[in-house]
Amino acid sequence: MANLIIYYSRKGENYVNGRVENLAKGNTEIVAEFIQKAVGGDLFEIETVKEYSADYYECIDDAKAELRAGARPELKKYLDGIDGYDNIFVCGPCWWGTFPMAVFTQLEKLYWSGKKVMAIMTHEGSGLGSCERDLKKICVGASFGKGLAVHGADAAKSEKNVALWAKKSV
Numbered sequence: 001m002a003n004l005i006i007y008y009s010r011k012g013e014n015y016v017n018g019r020v021e022n023l024a025k026g027n028t029e030i031v032a033e034f035i036q037k038a039v040g041g042d043l044f045e046i047e048t049v050k051e052y053s054a055d056y057y058e059c060i061d062d063a064k065a066e067l068r069a070g071a072r073p074e075l076k077k078y079l080d081g082i083d084g085y086d087n088i089f090v091c092g093p094c095w096w097g098t099f100p101m102a103v104f105t106q107l108e109k110l111y112w113s114g115k116k117v118m119a120i121m122t123h124e125g126s127g128l129g130s131c132e133r134d135l136k137k138i139c140v141g142a143s144f145g146k147g148l149a150v151h152g153a154d155a156a157k158s159e160k161n162v163a164l165w166a167k168k169s170v
C-alpha cells in the first residue's frame with residue numbers, strides 16, 4: 001500500500017502557548033516527517049507563489065481575507081495526480097478553523113475516487129476545526145480515516161502519538 005503525505009507548513013512567527021515565537025521549522029512539517037518515518041511514503045510540500053508574511057499578525061489578516069474570499073492561492077508546483085497511492089495524509093496548520101486555502105488549491109486538482117484520506121491538523125486550541133468536513137466536500141469518492149489534532153507547541157514531542165495513529169490509519 002503506497003502512502004502520500006501532503007503538507008503545508010509555515011516557518012516564522014507563530015502563536016505558541018499564548019505568545020508569539022519565531023519557528024525555524026513549521027509544526028506541521030515536523031509531524032508530516034513523523035508520519036513518513038512511521039509508515040513510509042512520499043512527502044509533497046505545498047508552497048505558495050506569494051509567500052505569507054513571517055509577521056504573525058500580518059499573516060493572520062491575510063489568511064482571514066483569503067478564507068472569507070474562498071481564495072485558491074497559486075502554488076509553486078502541483079501534484080499531477082495521485083494514481084499510484086492508496087493512502088493520502090493531508091497535513092496542515094489550523095488557520096481560522098480550517099486548512100490554509102492553499103491546501104484546497106492542490107486538493108481540488110486531484111481525482112479522489114478509491115483513495116483513503118486522513119487529516120492531521122496542528123493547532124493552538126481549535127483541534128481539527130472544520131477540516132474533516134471541508135475535506136469531505138473536496139475529496140469526492142474517497143473514504144476517510146480518523147483525523148488527528150496535534151497541539152502545535154507540542155509537535156516535536158508528538159512522534160509516538162503520530163506514529164501510532166499513522167500505523168492504525170493505513
Ligand SMILES: Cc1cc2nc3c(=O)[nH]c(=O)nc-3n(C[C@H](O)[C@H](O)[C@H](O)COP(=O)(O)O)c2cc1C
Binds near residue numbers: 095
Ligand atoms: C494565519 C494563522 C491562523 C491561525 N488560526 C488558528 C486557529 O483558528 N485556531 C488555532 O487553534 N490555531 C490557529 N493558528 C495557530 C496555528 O494553527 C499553529 O501554530 C500551527 O501549529 C502552525 O503550524 P505550522 O507551523 O505548520 O504552520 C493560526 C496561525 C496562523 C499563522
